Amino acid sequence: MNAVLRRVLVWAALMVLLAITLGAAFLPLGAARPWIAYGIATAKAALILWFFMELRREGGLVRLAAIAGFVWLTILFTLTAADYLTRFWTG
Amino acid sequence: MLVFLASEVMLFGGIFAAALALRLEHESAYGAAAHHLNLWLGTANTAVLLTSSLMAAIAVQAARDGKPAWAARALWAAVLLGCVFLAIKGAEYAGDLREGLMPGTAQAHFEGTTQHLFMNLYFIGTGLHAVHVTIGLGLLVVAALNRQARHDQHAVLIGNVALYWHLVDVVWVFLYPTLYLAGAR
Numbered sequence: 001m002n003a004v005l006r007r008v009l010v011w012a013a014l015m016v017l018l019a020i021t022l023g024a025a026f027l028p029l030g031a032a033r034p035w036i037a038y039g040i041a042t043a044k045a046a047l048i049l050w051f052f053m054e055l056r057r058e059g060g061l062v063r064l065a066a067i068a069g070f071v072w073l074t075i076l077f078t079l080t081a082a083d084y085l086t087r088f089w090t091g
Numbered sequence: 092m093l094v095f096l097a098s099e100v101m102l103f104g105g106i107f108a109a110a111l112a113l114r115l116e117h118e119s120a121y122g123a124a125a126h127h128l129n130l131w132l133g134t135a136n137t138a139v140l141l142t143s144s145l146m147a148a149i150a151v152q153a154a155r156d157g158k159p160a161w162a163a164r165a166l167w168a169a170v171l172l173g174c175v176f177l178a179i180k181g182a183e184y185a186g187d188l189r190e191g192l193m194p195g196t197a198q199a200h201f202e203g204t205t206q207h208l209f210m211n212l213y214f215i216g217t218g219l220h221a222v223h224v225t226i227g228l229g230l231l232v233v234a235a236l237n238r239q240a241r242h243d244q245h246a247v248l249i250g251n252v253a254l255y256w257h258l259v260d261v262v263w264v265f266l267y268p269t270l271y272l273a274g275a276r
Contacts, residue, residue, distance in 0.1 A: 069100030
């Protein structure tokens with residue numbers, strides 16, 4: 001596929017995801033809303049990393065370097081949430 | 092470059108972790124505070140920045156294909172869109188100031204501690220992001236003006252500048268649901 005066309009298609013996909021996440025924010029989805037919003041944000045970030053930042057052209061080590069920061073953040077968020085979500089558990 | 096960008100991810104990660112803690116502790120007040128932000132300006136800015144990223148990605152490809160003129164055009168388009176982003180952000184800040192939502196100013200008034208903390212986070216998060224946008228714009232201009240970079244078919248300089256610009260975009264992609272979408276109703 002033409003390299004520029006592929007980038008334009010990825011951009012179009014990003015715009016569609018933006019429209020979906022905006023629409024979903026107004027739906028009465030309750031507790032699922034933040035999950036959907038962050039799920040779509042993660043999908044957008046993945047498209048940017050994979051196509052725009054060209055991780056699709058790179059080897060394993062470079063991909064690992066690119067996602068290392070995100071992996072550590074996942075640990076930070078998990079442990080932070082584990083604290084706040086369990087505070088009301090009375091012993 | 093990617094290792095440096097990982098350190099940037101951690102830098103912004105602290106702000107996201109603070110937002111997570113605030114949201115988990117005060118869910119409804121967090122949503123109410125986010126509702127005061129201008130969702131439409133935030134959405135417009137997301138579209139602007141995503142398009143700017145596309146231009147940077149096209150510039151890399153153009154340099155690689157040996158089309159320096161197109162690389163320069165795409166870089167300037169990315170710069171222009173980055174400036175539009177900052178202009179919208181500035182207009183938004185001016186609105187926040189008028190509505191008394193800017194912490195530390197004389198007219199600031201908040202509904203409670205959570206809104207105050209939320210607005211602190213909003214200004215630290217978007218402010219730090221705007222600093223990164225400004226640095227990115229400077230790098231894009233340097234790349235656009237550099238004849239050697241435009242003619243480099245390995246696109247070393249343009250490629251690395253584009254990587255930085257894409258990461259600034261990724262950060263905004265997560266700031267958008269954290270600050271703006273959380274208040275939609």
